[in-house]
Amino acid sequence: MTSLTVNNQPVQYRLDPATPLLFALRDASNLTGTKFGCGTGECGACTVDIDGQAVRSCRITLAAVEGTFVTTIEGLSRDRGHPVQQAFLASNLSQCGFCIPGMVMTAAALIRANRDPSDDDIRAAMTNLCRCGVYPRLLEAVRRAARIARGDENIVPPASPDIDAGDAARAVPALAPPATPAPPQS
Ligand code: FES
Numbered sequence: 001m002t003s004l005t006v007n008n009q010p011v012q013y014r015l016d017p018a019t020p021l022l023f024a025l026r027d028a029s030n031l032t033g034t035k036f037g038c039g040t041g042e043c044g045a046c047t048v049d050i051d052g053q054a055v056r057s058c059r060i061t062l063a064a065v066e067g068t069f070v071t072t073i074e075g076l077s078r079d080r081g082h083p084v085q086q087a088f089l090a091s092n093l094s095q096c097g098f099c100i101p102g103m104v105m106t107a108a109a110l111i112r113a114n115r116d117p118s119d120d121d122i123r124a125a126m127t128n129l130c131r132c133g134v135y136p137r138l139l140e141a142v143r144r145a146a147r148i149a150r151g152d153e154n155i156v157p158p159a160s161p162d163i164d165a166g167d168a169a170r171a172v173p174a175l176a177p178p179a180t181p182a183p184p185q186s
């Protein structure tokens with residue numbers, strides 16, 4: 001049994017302690033916003049926040065996160081109102097979106113630690129890979145997120161989806177039980 005806190009909820013996983021955190025989050029907690037890309041620590045699609053650090057969850061075991069506070073993309077904000085989410089949306093950063101949760105979590109950790117990151121700081125932190133090649137817009141989007149976080153820029157926030165992290169996990173349609181088939185007509 002591994003005990004930790006995920007999105008402010010205490011969780012105990014009855015899984016092999018060698019299980020990657022990514023699989024526990026996706027398969028046991030149904031927090032599928034954290035993506036499985038390479039599985040080898042290269043792409044950053046699986047990035048979550050662990051005790052304030054951006055960490056690639058495919059490369060860390062449950063045993064290693066015992067007692068930690070983990071935040072996934074579902075728990076970053078209730079209303080998509082985090083400065084990084086606001087900036088990425090306003091900058092039209094996303095294309096297919098697969099890499100974006102990991103990008104958001106990485107950028108959020110960066111601007112929490114560094115309120116005014118230089119371009120070199122951003123390049124050093126944002127090593128996430130993007131198959132769609134959003135890189136030309138990424139620097140400005142992260143700079144914009146930092147400006148919003150500092151209060152130097154205000155943008156109209158997107159409409160709230162009014163859904164919390166638990167609801168979001170339960171709402172994954174692929175994991176809903178199959179509908180009961182209608183009885184045959186006589
Ligand atoms: S899936 Fe973890 S770094 Fe690619």
Ligand code: FES
Binds near residue numbers: 096
């Ligand atoms: S937006 Fe498609 S992988 Fe990054």
